[in-house]
Amino acid sequence: MSTSSISLPAHVLRAMIRAYQLVIRPIWGAHCRFSPSCSHYARDAIALHGAGRGSVLAGWRILRCNPWNAGGHDPVPGTACGCGMQNSKSLAGR
Amino acid sequence: MDIKRFMVATALSAVVLVGFEYFLPQQNHKTVEQQAPAPAPVTAAADGAASPAAEPAAKPDAPDPRVTIDAGRVGGSLDLRGARLDDLVLKNYHETVKDGSPLVRVLEPRGEEQPNLVEVGWTNVSGGQVRVPDANTIWTADHEKLTEAQPVTLSWDNGQGQVFQIAIAIDQNYMFSVTQKVVNHGGEGVSLYPFSRVERGYTPVETGGYLVHEGPISVIDHRLDESSYKSLRKGAVPPGNIAWSKSGQGGWAGITDKYWLAAVIPQQDSDVAANYAFLSQGGDKGIYDVGFTARAPLVVAAGGEASTESHVFAGAKEVPLLEKYEASLHIPDFWKAVDFGWFAFLTRPIFTVLDWLNTMLGNFGLALMAFTLLVKALFFPLATKQFHSMGKMRQLQPKIKALRERYKDDQMALNQQMIGLYKQEGVNPASGCLPMLLQIPVFWCLYKDLYVTIEMRHAPFFGWIHDLSAFDPTNIFTLFGLIPWDPAVISPMLQLGLWPMAFGLTMFIQQKLNPAPSVDPAQQKMFQFMPIIFTFFMARQPAGLVIYYCWNNLLTMLQQTVIQRRMNTKAAATSQPKLPAGKK
Numbered sequence: 001m002s003t004s005s006i007s008l009p010a011h012v013l014r015a016m017i018r019a020y021q022l023v024i025r026p027i028w029g030a031h032c033r034f035s036p037s038c039s040h041y042a043r044d045a046i047a048l049h050g051a052g053r054g055s056v057l058a059g060w061r062i063l064r065c066n067p068w069n070a071g072g073h074d075p076v077p078g079t080a081c082g083c084g085m086q087n088s089k090s091l092a093g094r
Numbered sequence: 095m096d097i098k099r100f101m102v103a104t105a106l107s108a109v110v111l112v113g114f115e116y117f118l119p120q121q122n123h124k125t126v127e128q129q130a131p132a133p134a135p136v137t138a139a140a141d142g143a144a145s146p147a148a149e150p151a152a153k154p155d156a157p158d159p160r161v162t163i164d165a166g167r168v169g170g171s172l173d174l175r176g177a178r179l180d181d182l183v184l185k186n187y188h189e190t191v192k193d194g195s196p197l198v199r200v201l202e203p204r205g206e207e208q209p210n211l212v213e214v215g216w217t218n219v220s221g222g223q224v225r226v227p228d229a230n231t232i233w234t235a236d237h238e239k240l241t242e243a244q245p246v247t248l249s250w251d252n253g254q255g256q257v258f259q260i261a262i263a264i265d266q267n268y269m270f271s272v273t274q275k276v277v278n279h280g281g282e283g284v285s286l287y288p289f290s291r292v293e294r295g296y297t298p299v300e301t302g303g304y305l306v307h308e309g310p311i312s313v314i315d316h317r318l319d320e321s322s323y324k325s326l327r328k329g330a331v332p333p334g335n336i337a338w339s340k341s342g343q344g345g346w347a348g349i350t351d352k353y354w355l356a357a358v359i360p361q362q363d364s365d366v367a368a369n370y371a372f373l374s375q376g377g378d379k380g381i382y383d384v385g386f387t388a389r390a391p392l393v394v395a396a397g398g399e400a401s402t403e404s405h406v407f408a409g410a411k412e413v414p415l416l417e418k419y420e421a422s423l424h425i426p427d428f429w430k431a432v433d434f435g436w437f438a439f440l441t442r443p444i445f446t447v448l449d450w451l452n453t454m455l456g457n458f459g460l461a462l463m464a465f466t467l468l469v470k471a472l473f474f475p476l477a478t479k480q481f482h483s484m485g486k487m488r489q490l491q492p493k494i495k496a497l498r499e500r501y502k503d504d505q506m507a508l509n510q511q512m513i514g515l516y517k518q519e520g521v522n523p524a525s526g527c528l529p530m531l532l533q534i535p536v537f538w539c540l541y542k543d544l545y546v547t548i549e550m551r552h553a554p555f556f557g558w559i560h561d562l563s564a565f566d567p568t569n570i571f572t573l574f575g576l577i578p579w580d581p582a583v584i585s586p587m588l589q590l591g592l593w594p595m596a597f598g599l600t601m602f603i604q605q606k607l608n609p610a611p612s613v614d615p616a617q618q619k620m621f622q623f624m625p626i627i628f629t630f631f632m633a634r635q636p637a638g639l640v641i642y643y644c645w646n647n648l649l650t651m652l653q654q655t656v657i658q659r660r661m662n663t664k665a666a667a668t669s670q671p672k673l674p675a676g677k678k
Contacts, residue, residue: 031524035513038527065527067479072517 009051014043033071038062044076159232161246162239166266168409172240173203176229177248177260179270180204180211182408184354191552191560200354200408209295209381210349212356212406214260214272216286219391224284225252233260242266255280256394259401268409269419275401278394285393288402290358291369291385292348297323297378301352306546307433310384311355312347314340314368318430321370326382330372335383337370346425347384348407353548355431358385359405362424365389410548413445433546441539445547452549458562459555462540462642469536470649476529477650481657486521489665537639544636555641559593562638566591590633593640598629600647607654 006014017039025039032038041061046054057076065071158175163182170182182201189195202208216226227233233248240246245263252258261273274288300308300323307320319340329337347368348357360366371383386404394400405423411432420428434441447468451461470477493515501508516522544550550563558568568574568591571581581588602625632640 031527031530033522033524033526062527062531066529067476067483067522067526069526070520071522071524071526072513 006047007051010046010054013046013051013055017043017046033065033067033069034061034074035072036075038065041074041076044079048076048078161235161237161248163241163264164239165242165264168264168268170201172246172262174233174235174248176213176231177215177227177233178203178211178213178229179262179406179408180209184268184410187353187410187548188552191554198354198410200356200410204295207296208298209293210356211293211295212290212358212408213293213385214274214288214290214358214404214406216258216274216276216288216392217387219285219287222285224256224286225254226286227252227258240264245271256284267415268407269423270406270408272404272406273401274404275399276392276394277399278396281396283393283395283398285391287388287391288404289385289387290360290404290406291383292356292358294349294356294382295380297380297382298351305435305542306352308351309349310347310370310382311350311357311431312340312345312368312384313427313430314342314345314347314366316426317342318427320433323382326370326372327374327378327380329370330374332374335371335373337372339370340368341389342366342368344426346407346428347386349382349384350411350431352433352546353411353551354409355407355411357407357431359407359423359425360386360388361403362426364402412548413442413449432548435542435546437535437539437542440535441542444536444539445543445549448543449549457555458550458553459559459638459641462562462638463645465540466642466646466649470646470653473529473532474653476532477653478657480525480529481654482661483521483523483525484654485658485661486519487523490515490519490521537643540642541636541639544638550636550638553638555637559637559641562641563636565589565634566593566637566640568592570595586634587630590630591637591640593637593644594629594633597632597640597644597647598625600644600651601625601628604647604651607651 021039034041036044038058038061042054042058045057045061048054049057061074158173160171160173160181163170163172167185168182169185172178173180180201180203183197183199185197187198189198199208200210201212202210204211215228216224218224218226227250231250233250235246235248237244237246240262242264245261247259247261249257249259255278257277257279259273259275259277261275263271265271272290276284276286278284298308309323310319310321310326312319326337343365344360344362345366345368346357346359348355350357365388366386367389368384368386372380373383374380388402392400392402405425407419413429413432416429416431419425429442430438434445444465448458448461448465451464452458455461455464494512497508497511497515501511544563552560553562554560555562559566569581569588570590570592571588572579574592605621605625632643
């Protein structure tokens with residue numbers, strides 16, 4: 001995904017999420033019920049929809065990521081289906 | 095690849111641990127390091143407008159006359175030279191948990207090691223020529239002792255027609271009421287600005303790190319200002335030495351420690367200017383000065399009198415007491431003297447619940463445990479749901495094993511196959527991000543409450559825990575005291591008490607009960623080290639937090655066992671092996 005046209009707040013948020021992925025998630029373990037995982041979803045959503053709307057989308061995704069939701073494949077709205085490659089790529093990136 | 099990622103993850107975890115060590119406050123509860131004695135008596139001529147025009151005081155040969163203070167929870171005295179409230183100890187608080195530990199001193203005279211005092215007075219309007227009392231004025235008192243039942247009035251005649259009076263009363267806790275009165279017998283009216291201020295003549299060692307604010311604090315126009323000693327030092331430039339001022343109506347201002355506060359509180363309907371000043375004595379040494387000056391002068395007509403009222407708080411920041419004062423004296427946001435932090439909207443209610451449980455159960459450790467039960471009850475549906483799906487996962491284990499065997503060389507294909515299997519069976523191995531995230535605020539609030547509130551300070555638990563807000567003092571590296579050495583000499587990491595070990599054990603068992611859903615072997619390996627890393631991390635955290643976590647893990651295991659047993663009996667009763675699992 002191209003990151004050239006995104007705003008500074010979006011960059012900062014994405015960097016923070018990346019830091020979480022590298023530092024905190026190895027400690028807590030991965031608990032996400034979705035693919036791509038909530039953090040990947042958040043990064044993609046912020047890149048695609050900007051810091052504001054992207055954060056809202058990510059927040060809504062985290063709220064849905066609970067035992068009552070079946071989970072599964074749930075890409076960011078607006079992305080091409082990418083069912084094959086993107087899915088497995090996100091998982092591989094865990 | 096996996097090995098590399100494992101190494102990176104390990105290194106990063108180490109960074110987190112070291113980072114915590116660096117950013118979190120020191121957990122030692124030693125008394126504050128003693129400062130070098132202040133060189134000669136000093137005057138806090140902070141500024142002409144903020145404090146009386148005080149000429150350098152020579153150390154008096156005879157001790158100053160004093161009024162004794164003896165009230166419900168404080169004792170000390172008041173210096174009649176300069177009418178300073180500069181000697182106060184708290185009767186209910188000791189410096190350490192050891193027997194015979196000295197009482198906590200919140201106010202100390204100038205010239206001592208840690209001067210901290212409160213002063214009220216008047217300054218002239220610009221061009222005014224009234225002789226106002228200063229730091230060397232000897233006042234006369236109408237009583238020798240200030241008690242709850244016996245207020246004391248100090249008075250001084252300036253010899254030019256004005257009599258100054260300061261009436262001081264104290265309640266059963268930490269609040270002084272101060273009435274400043276000027277009686278004008280002269281032929282002309284006089285105009286003066288009343289002021290009150292807190293002065294601290296040394297730079298304390300800040301024990302709170304980034305977790306709790308210590309230093310100048312104020313609420314003016316409902317705005318909380320928590321500044322640092324450093325910013326005061328940086329901002330204050332001669333000749334005024336005022337770092338900054340703030341104008342507003344009412345409020346309160348002072349200098350706070352983690353647990354103690356000295357604050358002045360003007361009449362809440364008066365227009366005041368709060369001044370923050372620092373008088374440097376070289377380097378970090380100097381006098382910090384936070385106080386209020388009235389913005390409109392007090393005008394005393396010839397032959398008349400006029401007075402202003404204010405309050406002085408000097409004592410422990412007990413949350414219910416601050417709330418009581420906030421309500422009864424209309425002091426805006428007085429509870430904010432306790433640094434509940436950004437998440438006060440959560441931290442404070444949780445503290446209220448804990449405090450209430452403590453009054454019911456008589457022990458903060460038990461209160462923590464009862465609170466954990468409440469939280470567990472709240473999240474019960476979530477956990478039940480999660481354990482049900484875990485139980486189903488266990489029934490799928492043979493199939494998963496078969497898949498692992500078949501695709502052991504192709505991670506990506508394995509992932510795809512597993513996802514397919516989960517979908518087909520209608521289960522999801524992960525508990526979800528929301529349940530994980532929900533635990534954080536609770537944990538954080540407990541941490542913050544344990545760390546900042548005085549109620550948790552020196553709160554005992556059973557056995558060897560005498561202070562829930564300090565780490566477990568036992569240490570396996572000394573074989574619990576059998577070997578007389580201090581492992582901290584080698585590394586502060588060599589600290590591992592009994593409770594943290596119990597915590598590590600519960601975490602280990604819990605992990606065995608719930609194998610991580612991850613399919614990445616590097617991550618699996620990482621998880622195995624987590625109980626060890628966490629144990630060492632928790633060993634340096636407040637014992638109350640470790641006990642909470644231990645108990646929480648135990649309850650979780652209990653819950654899981656009960657739910658699984660129920661599921662197993664149900665499965666055995668219905669025994670329909672060929673039917674596909676339900677949608678849930």
